[in-house]
Structure formats: structure tokens, C-alpha cells
Amino acid sequence: MTRFRPTLAVLALAALNAAVWSIAFAVSGLAIPSLRLLAEYLSTTALIIMSANLILATRLGPLETFFAGLDKLFTSHRLNGLVAATVISTHYLLMPNKTPGWTPARLIGLPTLILIVVVVLVAIAPRAPWRRLVPLRYENWKLTHRFNGLLVAAGVTHSLLAHADVVAMPLLRTWVYGFATLGLLAYAYRETIGAAVKERHVYEVGEPRHVADDILEIPLSPAKNPVTYAAGQFAFVRFEGGPTREQHPFTISMAPTSGRLRFSIKASGDYTRDLQSHLAPGSIARIEGPYGRFDYRSGTSRQLWIAGGIGITPFLAFVGCVGPDYDVQFIWTVRTESEAVYRTEIETALAERPNVRFSVHATSVAGHLNLADLDLAEPGELSVYLCGPVPMRDAFIAQLLALGVFRKRIFYEEFSLR
Numbered sequence: 001m002t003r004f005r006p007t008l009a010v011l012a013l014a015a016l017n018a019a020v021w022s023i024a025f026a027v028s029g030l031a032i033p034s035l036r037l038l039a040e041y042l043s044t045t046a047l048i049i050m051s052a053n054l055i056l057a058t059r060l061g062p063l064e065t066f067f068a069g070l071d072k073l074f075t076s077h078r079l080n081g082l083v084a085a086t087v088i089s090t091h092y093l094l095m096p097n098k099t100p101g102w103t104p105a106r107l108i109g110l111p112t113l114i115l116i117v118v119v120v121l122v123a124i125a126p127r128a129p130w131r132r133l134v135p136l137r138y139e140n141w142k143l144t145h146r147f148n149g150l151l152v153a154a155g156v157t158h159s160l161l162a163h164a165d166v167v168a169m170p171l172l173r174t175w176v177y178g179f180a181t182l183g184l185l186a187y188a189y190r191e192t193i194g195a196a197v198k199e200r201h202v203y204e205v206g207e208p209r210h211v212a213d214d215i216l217e218i219p220l221s222p223a224k225n226p227v228t229y230a231a232g233q234f235a236f237v238r239f240e241g242g243p244t245r246e247q248h249p250f251t252i253s254m255a256p257t258s259g260r261l262r263f264s265i266k267a268s269g270d271y272t273r274d275l276q277s278h279l280a281p282g283s284i285a286r287i288e289g290p291y292g293r294f295d296y297r298s299g300t301s302r303q304l305w306i307a308g309g310i311g312i313t314p315f316l317a318f319v320g321c322v323g324p325d326y327d328v329q330f331i332w333t334v335r336t337e338s339e340a341v342y343r344t345e346i347e348t349a350l351a352e353r354p355n356v357r358f359s360v361h362a363t364s365v366a367g368h369l370n371l372a373d374l375d376l377a378e379p380g381e382l383s384v385y386l387c388g389p390v391p392m393r394d395a396f397i398a399q400l401l402a403l404g405v406f407r408k409r410i411f412y413e414e415f416s417l418r
Contacts, residue, residue: 005067006076010083013052017045017175024172032165035094040163042091044176047155049084050116051183053077054149058186058194059291069293071414085117088155116151149187156180201227201287203261205241208279211341214267215310216276217253219260220285226259229290231317236291237263241283243274251313252290255320261287264342266310294413296322299383304376305330306369306396308388312342315387319349319356328356333369333392337362371399379404386412 021041025032032040056063056077059070067073156177159166166172206219227235234251248271253264267273296303296318303326307315312332322328334340340360350356361369376382382405386393393412400410 006079009076013048014045017048020175024169028169039091039094042087046084046088048179049080050152051180053080054183054187058190070291198288199286201225203285205283207281216265218263222259231321232294232314233290233292235287235289238286241280243278253313253316255317264313302382303328304384306386307332308392311388319346324355330358333361336364383409
């Protein structure tokens with residue numbers, strides 16, 4: 001059910017807007033042509049959805065709880081953007097052109113529509129088929145999101161100037177512009193005091209070390225307000241001694257202990273490549289979080305853990321605190337044995353935990369892991385935790401379902417939040 005919440009959320013907003021329209025229209029007694037009625041409904045739906053995205057962007061705790069994970073919240077955010085751009089474009093095509101020339105409403109409306117479409121195209125660029133043709137640095141991708149509040153403000157202005165029917169119905173006017181106001185207040189909070197409030201955890205960077213050529217391990221010691229987190233969670237980090245001051249999300253790769261943190265970061269993008277050689281020991285790291293619902297304690301007592309490559313990071317936290325009540329088979333799949341750089345650490349942590357059976361699967365020697373070769377007795381009682389690249393994850397999910405594992409007991413988080 002939780003995987004469908006992003007879709008259900010956007011459908012609920014559209015349905016709620018339709019219900020308010022129906023009540024307001026019935027009470028008003030206005031006579032509105034059907035085409036214009038549909039066009040104005042679509043316009044207000046887009047405004048409501050865009051305003052909801054401003055609220056989601058605050059990343060407040062109750063929102064993550066509702067979506068059962070920040071990754072699902074981000075999925076909802078992306079879906080909302082696509083739906084809003086589609087709906088507002090349809091509105092523009094349907095809206096009757098009552099007044100020729102460039103009226104104030106059209107001077108605001110058309111540029112706003114174009115900007116919404118451009119912003120959405122940029123937002124989906126990292127997942128689009130043409131992403132390799134248009135390289136986009138993370139900080140530039142994130143910068144486009146800073147303008148979403150201005151687009152909502154322009155949408156409200158256009159609606160006030162162009163949609164007399166909305167303004168004329170008190171219930172509808174209160175609903176649409178009230179919700180937009182909430183969104184704009186959320187935007188103002190995020191752009192002003194939000195960062196300071198949410199980045200209240202301050203840490204000092206220890207001595208970074210390369211555990212592999214492309215994996216940098218960064219230890220952090222608390223300087224102010226240590227983070228309280230659960231194994232498997234991640235945090236947004238702003239390294240003041242890093243290559244940029246931009247926030248980035250990383251999984252905490254150690255079990256909760258004494259307020260200390262550790263991140264194990266693979267060079268997989270512009271920022272993470274630069275970070276490998278541009279992080280000053282002793283500098284300040286500002287932490288927002290923790291976030292995430294990837295928690296082995298939410299599953300049954302019999303579990304299968306599968307990590308792919310750097311997807312080992314949440315499991316590094318799991319092995320340091322998993323209790324004896326769990327019967328776990330833990331497999332780390334890597335290309336070569338030499339890439340299993342945390343093997344010794346894991347085996348040491350599990351030396352007193354015989355209930356967790358750990359193995360490394362090197363695909364260069366043994367080929368791709370086939371889950372049918374594992375002894376998954378009574379798969380209906382099994383909980384599975386996956387972390388790794390999306391193609392690997394999807395392939396394993398298909399195998400697990402074929403073997404009889406229930407979908408609701410397959411747990412993962414998005415490998416990329418963009």
C-alpha cells in the first residue's frame with residue numbers, strides 16, 4: 001500500500017478539488033459553459049498540486065511518516081510536478097480565448113506555463129532517456145527547485161486576474177487561495193529559517209580515508225546537538241570544507257553509538273567525485289535528519305539481506321546492532337572480491353552473532369546471483385531487504401515474487417533521490 005501513496009495522494013488532491021468545485025458551483029447558481037468550467041477546474045487543480053509540492057519540500061517529519069519514507073515523499077513530489085505540468089498545459093489548450101491581445105492575465109499566464117514545463121523537464125532530467133545528452137550537475141538541478149514558490153505566486157496572480165468564476169464563489173476562493181497560501185508559507189519557511197532549524201546538528205569532520213579508490217569514508221564527531229538515529233537511516237549533509245556548500249543525502253554507515261556518524265561515499269557523480277579529494281579534516285558538517293524507514297525491525301524474524309556494491313552502507317549499521325531474535329541470510333554482491341572492502345568489518349561485527357550468515361558473491365567469478373539457488377524455505381514468512389542499483393533491485397524483486405515472497409515483505413529505498 002505504501003508504494004502507491006504518491007499516486008493516491010495526487011488523485012486525492014484532484015478528487016478533493018473536484019468535490020469543492022461541485023459544492024461551490026451548486027451553491028453559487030452560476031451558469032458557466034462546460035468547456036470553461038473544465039478549463040478552470042484544471043487550472044485550480046494544477047495550483048493545488050503545485051502548492052502541495054511546496055509543502056512536501058519542507059521535509060517535515062509528519063509528511064515522511066504519512067508517505068512511509070522520504071523516498072516515497074520524493075516520488076510524490078516528482079509525480080506531482082509531472083501531473084501539474086500536464087494539467088496546466090491542458091488548461092491552456094482548452095481555455096476559451098475571450099479577449100484578443102496580450103491582457104495582463106495572459107502576460108503572466110503564458111510565461112508561467114512555459115517556466116513550469118521547463119522546470120519539470122529539468123527536474124525529471126536525471127531519470128529521462130536523454131539524460132546522458134544533457135549532463136546536469138546536482139547543484140544546478142537543485143537550483144531549479146528554488147523557483148517553485150515564485151511559479152505558484154505567479155499562478156495565483158494569473159488566477160485572480162483571469163478566473164472570475166473562481167473569485168466569485170466564496171467556498172472555492174477560500175479553498176484554492178487558502179491552500180496556495182499554505183504552500184507559499186511553506187516555501188517562505190524553507191527559504192528562510194527552515195535550513196537553520198533543520199540543520200541544527202553540527203559535527204566535526206575527522207580524518208577521511210579511502211577504503212577503495214572510489215570510496216571515501218568520512219568519520220564525524222558531534223560538536224553540537226548529536227543526531228539520534230536508527231540503523232539504516234540517512235541524513236542530508238552540508239560539508240563546509242567540501243567542494244561546494246550544497247546539501248547531499250548519504251546513508252549513515254555505522255550502528256548508532258555515542259552520537260558519532262560515518263558516511264561511506266562512492267564517487268558516482270560530479271559532487272561525490274570532487275569530494276574524494278576536497279574535504280578538509282576538522283571542518284564543520286551540518287546535518288539534517290535523520291530520514292528513512294529502511295529498518296530490519298519492521299520485518300519478520302526470518303530475513304534475507306541483499307546489498308549491491310555501495311548499497312552495503314545501511315547493512316553496515318544493521319550488523320552492529322541486530323539482535324539474536326532474527327535469523328538472517330546476508331549476501332553482498334560485488335563485481336570482484338577486492339570490491340568487498342568492508343568484509344573484515346562485517347565478519348568482526350558478526351563474530352558474536354551466529355544468527356546472521358554472511359557471504360560475498362563476486363559476479364566476475366560466480367556470475368549473477370540467482371535467488372532460486374538459495375534455500376528460501378517457507379518464502380511466505382520471509383522479509384527481504386534490498387539496497388543497490390535500481391536494475392539489480394528490480395531483477396531481484398522479480399525473482400523473489402516468482403519464488404513466493406510477498407511483495408509487502410520486500411523492503412527497499414530509492415537508490416537515487418533525484
